[in-house]
Amino acid sequence: MNWRDRWLDRQLDGWSELGLISAAQAGAIREQRARESAAARVAPFTILASLGGVSIGVGIILLVAYNWENIHRGWKLAGFGLLLAGLAEASARLPRTRPTLGAATILVWMAAPLAGIGLWGQVYQLSGDPLMPLLVWLALTAPVAWLSGNATAAFVHAAGVVVAVFTGSHVPGSPLSLEARGWWGEPPGEFRTTFAPALAGIMALWTYGAVVLTRRLGGASRWLFLVAFLFWLWSLSLWHTPFQCQAMGYQATLAAGLIALYWGALGPARLAGGRSDGFGTFLIALLLYTMTFFWRSHAPAFDFREELYVPLGFLLAMTASGVLLVAAAGARSGREARVAGWLLRGLVLLPVCLGGLILFWGLTGTVAVIANLALLALGILLMVEGVRRNLPGRINDGTALLGLVIATRFLDLFGTMLRSGFAFIVAGVAFIGLAWVLNRGRQSLVVRARGFDVGRNPDGSPRDAGVAP
Amino acid sequence: MKWVRWTLLAQLLFFGGWAAREEWNRQGPVIVLETAPVDPRDLLSGQYLQLSYRISRLDGVRVTGDLPRNAGAAVAVRLVPAPDRPDGRTVWRAAEIACPGPAIPVRQDPAQGVWVTGRFTARRFGGGLGWVEYGIERYYFNEARVKEFASRRSGAFLVECTVGRDGRLAIRRLVE
Numbered sequence: 001m002n003w004r005d006r007w008l009d010r011q012l013d014g015w016s017e018l019g020l021i022s023a024a025q026a027g028a029i030r031e032q033r034a035r036e037s038a039a040a041r042v043a044p045f046t047i048l049a050s051l052g053g054v055s056i057g058v059g060i061i062l063l064v065a066y067n068w069e070n071i072h073r074g075w076k077l078a079g080f081g082l083l084l085a086g087l088a089e090a091s092a093r094l095p096r097t098r099p100t101l102g103a104a105t106i107l108v109w110m111a112a113p114l115a116g117i118g119l120w121g122q123v124y125q126l127s128g129d130p131l132m133p134l135l136v137w138l139a140l141t142a143p144v145a146w147l148s149g150n151a152t153a154a155f156v157h158a159a160g161v162v163v164a165v166f167t168g169s170h171v172p173g174s175p176l177s178l179e180a181r182g183w184w185g186e187p188p189g190e191f192r193t194t195f196a197p198a199l200a201g202i203m204a205l206w207t208y209g210a211v212v213l214t215r216r217l218g219g220a221s222r223w224l225f226l227v228a229f230l231f232w233l234w235s236l237s238l239w240h241t242p243f244q245c246q247a248m249g250y251q252a253t254l255a256a257g258l259i260a261l262y263w264g265a266l267g268p269a270r271l272a273g274g275r276s277d278g279f280g281t282f283l284i285a286l287l288l289y290t291m292t293f294f295w296r297s298h299a300p301a302f303d304f305r306e307e308l309y310v311p312l313g314f315l316l317a318m319t320a321s322g323v324l325l326v327a328a329a330g331a332r333s334g335r336e337a338r339v340a341g342w343l344l345r346g347l348v349l350l351p352v353c354l355g356g357l358i359l360f361w362g363l364t365g366t367v368a369v370i371a372n373l374a375l376l377a378l379g380i381l382l383m384v385e386g387v388r389r390n391l392p393g394r395i396n397d398g399t400a401l402l403g404l405v406i407a408t409r410f411l412d413l414f415g416t417m418l419r420s421g422f423a424f425i426v427a428g429v430a431f432i433g434l435a436w437v438l439n440r441g442r443q444s445l446v447v448r449a450r451g452f453d454v455g456r457n458p459d460g461s462p463r464d465a466g467v468a469p
Numbered sequence: 470m471k472w473v474r475w476t477l478l479a480q481l482l483f484f485g486g487w488a489a490r491e492e493w494n495r496q497g498p499v500i501v502l503e504t505a506p507v508d509p510r511d512l513l514s515g516q517y518l519q520l521s522y523r524i525s526r527l528d529g530v531r532v533t534g535d536l537p538r539n540a541g542a543a544v545a546v547r548l549v550p551a552p553d554r555p556d557g558r559t560v561w562r563a564a565e566i567a568c569p570g571p572a573i574p575v576r577q578d579p580a581q582g583v584w585v586t587g588r589f590t591a592r593r594f595g596g597g598l599g600w601v602e603y604g605i606e607r608y609y610f611n612e613a614r615v616k617e618f619a620s621r622r623s624g625a626f627l628v629e630c631t632v633g634r635d636g637r638l639a640i641r642r643l644v645e
Contacts, residue, residue, distance in 0.1 A: 069611040077488050081481055088477035092470040116484055124491040125640035127517075127607035128588075140483060143476040173541040173590055173602075 008033060073123045080116050087112055091148070106150045110157075113140040131174045134164040145212060154216035161209035162228045169202050169232070170239055176201045178241040195242050226265055227279075230258045233318060237311065245311040249362070252291060253355025257319030259283045263348045264325020271329035271348070274340020276385060276394070280348075285378060285401055287351050288371045292408070294358065295368035319352055343381065350374055375405045383434070387442045395438070402431070494633030498579045499641065500548065500561045504626045517609040518618060520628065524548060524563040527598035533567040536599060537589045544589045545570020545636065546601060549582040560627060566598070573636040586636040603638045605630060 012026040021029075064071070087109035095102030117133040120126065138160050144150075145157030168176030176198045206229060213222050236243040237254055245251075263271060263280050270277055326348050329341070354370060357363045379401035386394030406427045503523045524546065537544065547565040554560060564582060568589070577583045587601040605628070610618060629641045 066611075066613055069614070077484070081484065084480055084484075085477060088473050088480075092473040113480055113484075116480075120484065120487055120491075122609040125607070125609060126491075126604060128602070128604045136483070140476075140480050143472055143479075147472045147476075173588060175541065177541065 002037075005033060005037065076119065076123060080112075080119055084109075084112055084116065091144075095148075103150055103152065106144060106148050106153050107156065110141050110144050110153050113137050129174050130171055131164060131168040131176060134160065134167060138164060145216070151217060154212055155221050158209045158212045158217065158221065158225060161205055161212070162225070162232075165202055165205050165209075165232060166235075168205070169198070169241075170235070176205075178202070178236065178243075179239060223266070223279075226262065230262055233261075234258055236314070242310045243314045245315075248294075249355065249358040250311065250315060252287070252294075253352065253359045254315050254318060255287050256351035256355040257315065257322045259287060260322025260326050260348055260352055261318065262322075264322055264329070268325075268329035271326060271345055272341045273337050274342075274344045274385075275389075276344065276382065278397075281378070281382065281397070284347060284351060285375065288354075288375045288378070289404070289408075291351070291354055291371035292368050292375065292405070294364040294371075319355075323349060323352060340385070347374070347378060347381070372405060372409060375401060379405065380434070383438055384441075387438050390442075399431075491639070494635065494637060494639060495631050495641075497632040497634050498577065498583060500550075500579070500583065500630055500632060501558065501644065502628045502630055503560050504628050516612055516615060516618075517607040518626075520606050520608055520626070522603070522605075522628070524561065525601050525603070527563060527566055527601060530563045530598065531565040532598065533565060534569060536566070537568050542568065542589045543570065543586060544568045544601060545573065545584050545586055547582045547584050550579070558627065563601075566601070570636075575634045577632065583632045584636055585632055585638050587638075605638045605640050608640055608643060 009030070012021070012029060015021045016023055016026045068076075087105060090105045091102065091109045093102075094105050114133070114137045117136060121133075138157065141153075141157060141160075145154045165176075168174050169178040171177055172179040178195055178198055209225060213225050234254065237245055237251065259280070262283065263277070266277060266280060269275075326345055329345065350370075354367045354374075357367050379398040382398030382401065383395050384398075386392060386396075386398060410424060410427070504520045527546075530546075545567045546563050547567070548561040549564040550559045551562040552559040561583075567584075570586065571584060573584045573586070585603060587603040590600045590602050608628070625645065627644045629644055630638045631641055633639055
């Protein structure tokens, strides 16, 4: 009996004693579990035989690898062709009889052309642009991603698009490269003639990846793709591209714009309903927290060179898109949801406004103060949302955020142990008061939901009188 | 499952066509180039030597047309034999760069020099007029020969290359 079965056994005994389930039900659950365990158990000889098979396979591969240079290139290429044919045939037959093995074979078939490109490069001593092998691989495996019905294959294909975009845009000399190529201060003609076609090609790749995801995948895959896309946009400002600008004000505003884009693209329904998203909230909190440290930053670090009109246009396009997407989220019906929705939208757009204050007016001190207050507001909002929707994790997030801000600022502002000590005591009292208020709110919510007083049974007797609610 | 057969056919045609093209290109004249090797590792293709060539650096070559403004632009370089090495070997040096390059004849006369194609990478590296890559900057070898290559002195290699019928250079072998 493994640890899971022992745990289940103990639980069943406990539940039987409490009267939650009958002895017959406990017995039926044990029998079902025993059947499942027997079905899942692998016979020892099967493991041994598999180990033997793997060892022989690895041995053959190593022997071939050692003598690789002595094998004529014709044999190598023909061997690869046979392997490709075998994988394709297995991908056609296996999914019907053995679905798991079939799915794995499809993935190996998908990887095979990339290995083939490497083999051809090795055999004919070819080197060059790393983007082209990726594009060729995407083209050769597109039918597998689209027609096999295998979700993992579609995901790998979309991931390949992301890798191709990053490789193409950040490797100098590649046809889709957005890296500036050693010439700075070129006239705008340089951007239009050189970078604009590359940008168009890259956007076509992103669009293709988005179509693959929309048609073939969803959920976490789309989320990952969106995050990759936004990170790529941000990378353009950090790498050596025409969009590069590392001024702090620029970076803060761009990050704020991209966060707004994230929220707007993720789901207008969330914004309209005032429902926070874990990762999105983390991004806002991280940016606001960073902004709180701008108080002591020197102005030159925030300088933005106005002559860089390409980065400025990029910044405006990104932030405007984000703001429009967030603003376009329609309000939900119901006063409470509407208020929460507007509050959330305000919170998402606040970093954009703060970024603008830094970028155009250099008001770092003002921004730091507002960011502190916004972080406190965000913490309280998370706690209120946690109470309202009965999400303990949200309450913990809010509490952690409040604790972080207060601890950082107290150490930052008060300096000495005596003053920090007083400040911590005051904050502690405020925390306890907040916890009391929130707990009262949670209790009244439970009462409204159940229709009776939490501390009493429906007949009005105290809860500990032994009557079940 | 017709799509599986069609996909396999497309993949086999691609790889077969690629091999046929490379085999066709190997029929051109053979030249020898001077190098300076280093040894990184490529995840895709295993062990290789990173090579740079004297013909990559455009020092003292004639320029026909305008040098490209952008990295990655296709150029043609005319290589001529230079039998001035102390060991008596004939190596090939860059004599002229053209952008755009001339139409490269299928059969070139080595006595007149050969035109090869490359990509102009940058003006900033190493001074001179710029830098050209020819797609022969890596020499792949078996893992069993790692020790053999590690013991060789950097810069001591010459590389024997085929000038493809389309002007592309391809490595045949390393020579001492």
